Amino acid sequence: MKLIYIFIILLAASSGNAEKLSxxxxxxxxxxxxxxxxxxxxxxxxxxxxxxxxxxxxxxxxxxxxxxxxxxxxxxxxxxxxxxxxxxxxxxxxxxxxxxxxxxxxxxxxxxxxxxxxxxxxxxxxxxYYHTDEKEQKCKSCHNMTSNVPTNGKVFEDVKQTTCYECHSGMLDTKNTHAPAANWLCLDCHNGEVGGYNMVDASATKYLAPDPISKTCGTCHDTVDDWQLNKYGHGPVDNGRCERCHNPHGSENEFFLRKPVWDLCTTCHLEKAKGMHVIPAIGFGSRTKSGGHPTRDRKDPSRPGRDLYCSSCHNPHGSNGTKLLRMKGSFAFGVCQRCHPK
Missing domain, CATH: 2.60.40.10 (Immunoglobulins)
Structure with a gap:
């Protein structure tokens, strides 16, 4: 009886393996x-x-x-x-x-x-992470897993020549594409290095990008270092985390932003989400009512052809003016003169 029981167990196990193989x-x-x-x-x-x-x-x-x-x-x-x-x-x-x-x-x-x-x-x-030598063995029968990304400022005449393109081209199906990504200079950013915020991921993949990323961004954008000198700084910039607001590959939004400007700003600054600024402004009511200066749904007088939103008055990268205002001179009202010269 015991032998019959063992046989049934072995039969069930082999049936399970057969089902998996098929x-x-x-x-x-x-x-x-x-x-x-x-x-x-x-x-x-x-x-x-x-x-x-x-x-x-x-x-x-x-x-x-x-x-x-x-x-x-x-x-x-x-x-x-x-x-x-x-x-x-x-x-x-x-x-x-x-x-x-x-x-x-x-x-x-x-x-x-x-x-x-x-x-x-x-x-x-x-x-x-996927790009490890062990995991890439699965891909080698169809793909060349050796990076041929150009260096020393050279670019492909045909970006489809890069070995990254075949698998990752869908990432760039956006309205606006960041130059390093558009030219498939992947290793300019994905250099395998780590920063203070991702030390635990060291050696997890050959294509890590350091976090904070600002030093890498600064190799092309020479204004990054200057932003650190502003009297008043914005958190993501001070922490060197450009990618919190910008998508380094590309975006449907201007400046490669992860959201439209107003939506992006109010994600963190929820108190501004009613679309009216907290500071009373002449002609727009008072703090005790529901008024204040509008923050959207209007054209920007200081930038013809563009809409009014938070960055019309505030510089998200930092400022020498209080509250990140784009001030002229030492008075906050200097920013008002951008649109209201009289």
Whole structure:
């Protein structure tokens, strides 16, 4: 009787292994419960062309991506854009229009700039990096994993020549693209070094970028060092964390900002979110009422063709004027003369 029982257990185990081996899809990377500090995630999916002819990736925002499976190819990569906070991503395989298999992953895009994001909710999600020698072994059958990014100021005449382009081109599908990213000078920033804020990630990947990043930014933007000399500084600038407001790859917004100016400023300065400045202004009511100077929905008289918003009066990189005002002279009213000369 005991021998029969053992045989049943072994049979069940072998059946389980057979089921796994015949699975038509397997998400190799990223692992479940991965945390992201950027909005892009690249899925690496193993499949079996004999068992499936199509892969469909579905996100909670109803965005779907379809991959047609080719005979003889068993690994596919696809970069998707994550939404702020928690993301559930579902991968289904089909054969002749019928569902064959499914897999899923749970990710967290942690960015303090967006509503619904809570660092406490992300505590069970781990920040992981892909570009290690061990993980890159999976890619070498299809991709050249040796970086050929140019150095010494040279650029590709055809950016598609860079080995980074094939996998990461989707990151630059934006209205405005930052010059180093547009020219695929990836190693100018992703130099493998660390800074005071990411020391724990040293050697985690060959393409780390130092945090704080301002010293790297300053190699091209010579005004960065000057901002540190301002009498009044802005927190992100003082801490050297340019990427908190700017996306170093590109953005749909001007100046590569992660949000439109007014929305970005009021993410931290919530008290200004009513759209009216807290300081009373002639003709706009008083502090005791709901008035004050408008901060949007008007044209900027000092900058023809542009809208009025926070940076019309305040310099987000720092100022020698109180409250980061773009002052002329030693009086705060100097900033008013930019629009009100009389």
């Amino acid at each position: 699975s038509s899809i397997n998400i190799v990377q990223p692992l479940n419960k991965t945390r992201y500090i950027g909005e892009h995630c690249t899925l690496v999916i193993d499949t079996n062309f004999k068992l499936a002819d199509k892969i469909v990736i579905t996100q909670e925002n109803n965005i779907t991506t379809t991959i047609d499976i080719k005979a003889g190819k068993d690994t596919y990569c696809k970069t998707i854009k994550l939404q702020p906070a928690q993301n559930s991503v579902y991968v289904h395989s089909y054969k002749d229009g019928k569902l064959v298999d499914k897999d899923e992953r749970d990710f967290y895009f942690l960015s303090e700039l967006f509503e619904g994001v809570d660092e406490d909710d992300a505590v069970d999600y781990e920040l992981r």
